[in-house]
Amino acid sequence: MNTNKNSILKQLSPDTITRNPDNPRLYFRSEEMDALLSSIGLYGIQVPITVYQSGEDYVLIDGERRWRCARKLNLKSIPALVQPEPTKLNNLLLMFNIHALREQWDYVTIAAKLPIVIQLFVNDNGKDPTEAELSEITGLARGQIRRCRLLLNLPKHYMEMLLNELEKPKSKQRLSEDFFIEMERALRAINNRIPDAIANLDDARSVLIDKFLKKVIDNATDFRKLSKIATSVSNLGVEQDQAIAAVQLVVAPNNKIGIDDVFAEQFETIFDERRLTLHIRSIVNFLSPASTSKNYAITDQKLIDELLELRDAINDILEEL
Amino acid sequence: MSFDDLADLKPVADAALVYMKGIYGSNDVRISTEIDSTIPWRPTIQIRARHSIVVAEVTDIAYPTVILRAVSDLKLYRTPISAAIICPLETYSAQKNQVDINAAKRDGIGIFTVDESGFVVLQKPFSALVQHISEQEIRSEMARLELMPRLQRSFLSAHSTYSTSLVPGLQEASQIIEAMIRLIAKKLITPSPSPTQALGTIVDQLQNINGLPAANRTCFRDARAYVDKYRNLSSHPSRSAKEAKDRMMICRTGFLASVHLSKCLLDIMRQNGISCTIHI
Numbered sequence: 244m245n246t247n248k249n250s251i252l253k254q255l256s257p258d259t260i261t262r263n264p265d266n267p268r269l270y271f272r273s274e275e276m277d278a279l280l281s282s283i284g285l286y287g288i289q290v291p292i293t294v295y296q297s298g299e300d301y302v303l304i305d306g307e308r309r310w311r312c313a314r315k316l317n318l319k320s321i322p323a324l325v326q327p328e329p330t331k332l333n334n335l336l337l338m339f340n341i342h343a344l345r346e347q348w349d350y351v352t353i354a355a356k357l358p359i360v361i362q363l364f365v366n367d368n369g370k371d372p373t374e375a376e377l378s379e380i381t382g383l384a385r386g387q388i389r390r391c392r393l394l395l396n397l398p399k400h401y402m403e404m405l406l407n408e409l410e411k412p413k414s415k416q417r418l419s420e421d422f423f424i425e426m427e428r429a430l431r432a433i434n435n436r437i438p439d440a441i442a443n444l445d446d447a448r449s450v451l452i453d454k455f456l457k458k459v460i461d462n463a464t465d466f467r468k469l470s471k472i473a474t475s476v477s478n479l480g481v482e483q484d485q486a487i488a489a490v491q492l493v494v495a496p497n498n499k500i501g502i503d504d505v506f507a508e509q510f511e512t513i514f515d516e517r518r519l520t521l522h523i524r525s526i527v528n529f530l531s532p533a534s535t536s537k538n539y540a541i542t543d544q545k546l547i548d549e550l551l552e553l554r555d556a557i558n559d560i561l562e563e564l
Numbered sequence: 565m566s567f568d569d570l571a572d573l574k575p576v577a578d579a580a581l582v583y584m585k586g587i588y589g590s591n592d593v594r595i596s597t598e599i600d601s602t603i604p605w606r607p608t609i610q611i612r613a614r615h616s617i618v619v620a621e622v623t624d625i626a627y628p629t630v631i632l633r634a635v636s637d638l639k640l641y642r643t644p645i646s647a648a649i650i651c652p653l654e655t656y657s658a659q660k661n662q663v664d665i666n667a668a669k670r671d672g673i674g675i676f677t678v679d680e681s682g683f684v685v686l687q688k689p690f691s692a693l694v695q696h697i698s699e700q701e702i703r704s705e706m707a708r709l710e711l712m713p714r715l716q717r718s719f720l721s722a723h724s725t726y727s728t729s730l731v732p733g734l735q736e737a738s739q740i741i742e743a744m745i746r747l748i749a750k751k752l753i754t755p756s757p758s759p760t761q762a763l764g765t766i767v768d769q770l771q772n773i774n775g776l777p778a779a780n781r782t783c784f785r786d787a788r789a790y791v792d793k794y795r796n797l798s799s800h801p802s803r804s805a806k807e808a809k810d811r812m813m814i815c816r817t818g819f820l821a822s823v824h825l826s827k828c829l830l831d832i833m834r835q836n837g838i839s840c841t842i843h844i
Binding site: 271273274277280281284311314315316317318319410411 | 572596601603604605606624625628629630
């Protein structure tokens with residue numbers, strides 16, 4: 244509950260309350276609203292909504308879903324904490340801090356209002372907020388802010404495509420926010436690391452969406468493998484041409500090649516070897532003090548057996564080389 | 565009139581409103597307004613006609629809690645209220661929603677569907693909730709009375725009309741009763757009454773037959789009362805909104821009375837070897 248030392252608890256008619264124009268929440272999913280309505284119908288509104296007075300009426304700060312249910316149930320009055328009218332920036336930040344953290348807003352909802360928060364911050368402070376400052380005032384994690392920014396940068400028609408998806412019940416959404424976020428991350432990694440791989444980002448998006456809808460790309464998290472392919476050039480010394488060719492196979496419209504196919508065939512072994520190398524390095528580092536210290540001797544028979552087995556396995560591999 | 569609060573259901577509401585205005589009139593249309601302070605539901609669409617109120621909720625829930633909770637209050641309201649759900653065709657067709665949809669139908673809630681192109685279909689006809697008789701109720705009542713299958717089919721047909729339109733449904737049920745009375749009169753009254761003779765007069769003659777068993781006399785007395793009250797309900801237009809409303813408010817009792825009365829009439833027919841050859 245949002246409390247303020249200047250708050251006054253009142254019983255207000257839902258008809259005297261209007262929705263907050265700065266509430267960026269776009270969707271109220273029917274099933275969730277129906278469950279809340281059922282609860283309010285049975286037990287009433289237990290937690291007061293929060294409003295501020297504006298002329299004769301009141302404007303919602305917190306509790307739009309409860310207020311909507313109250314109106315639908317034709318309740319005569321509901322408990323409300325009346326707070327002083329906030330400044331425009333404070334009003335928006337209240338929305339973020341009250342709602343986004345508690346009710347799991349859609350990222351696109353947050354993203355829609357983020358530029359306004361940034362602009363109002365600039366007006367007040369004369370400079371752009373850093374990511375840390377933005378995180379502090381909105382209550383969002385920095386990762387969440389970065390995800391919002393990825394969505395903000397989506398071309399308009401893809402944003403519309405996403406909005407259309409979000410209107411559907413969650414169970415029916417195929418192109419989720421996560422899908423677009425993962426895809427944009429991968430495309431950004433490709434654009435930064437191997438820019439020659441994709442000539443036209445929009446064409447690539449279309450193909451990737453199409454392959455995802457046709458289940459050629461099984462999972463939104465497959466895009467992380469696309470990012471790995473892009474970073475493998477600088478991180479693992481993979482030939483740039485190989486990485487470019489792999490990406491181009493995935494974004495080619497006239498095949499049924501998914502990200503997983505290309506990754507498994509050409510890159511998985513490289514990444515496995517890289518991981519193995521790191522594990523071995525870690526084991527070697529761990530064993531070094533034991534082998535060099537005069538005062539240290541391994542006594543645990545199970546560990547000795549494991550080491551012997553490891554030595555045999557290593558010898559077998561090396562003999563084959 | 566705006567359905568802006570409905571987000572993705574706005575086109576569904578817009579299409580349904582046009583359709584409903586065409587059927588129920590557009591003189592007094594209210595959007596998201598209370599029916600009465602005593603009723604815990606503000607329906608999305610409310611159309612107030614001369615003697616009844618039609619309300620509907622635009623939703624993508626098969627049977628929304630808000631209607632479920634309001635049904636009993638709607639039945640108690642002084643003006644007959646008919647209630648419906650307006651949902652996307654997709655919601656109506658989804659397999660997982662069938663249990664809820666059937667529950668809504670049982671409670672007398674109508675269902676409109678709207679497809680993607682805005683085409684509206686009344687999937688489940690509906691009438692005033694206070695007068696609602698579910699098919700389940702009528703079937704179990706007829707089974708309890710052990711009515712013969714032919715009679716059951718006739719009453720189910722009348723019930724189907726009743727579900728859409730109360731007074732014509734009751735009229736159809738009363739025609740079954742009339743047919744039975746005329747069959748009995750043809751056998752028991754000499755000379756047989758003419759087909760144009762008033763039904764009330766025929767029942768009076770039946771009541772006056774000498775040596776009539778007491779149970780039969782009681783049955784004809786009930787039939788006379790029934791004819792007086794229900795037989796001509798829809799024959800003449802109502803003279804006022806109040807009269808129209810009053811007519812609607814007795815339909816449930818009248819329809820169930822038809823079913824009950826048919827039982828004793830059937831018994832008389834059996835006793836007198838009269839075959840129940842009604843064609844309604």
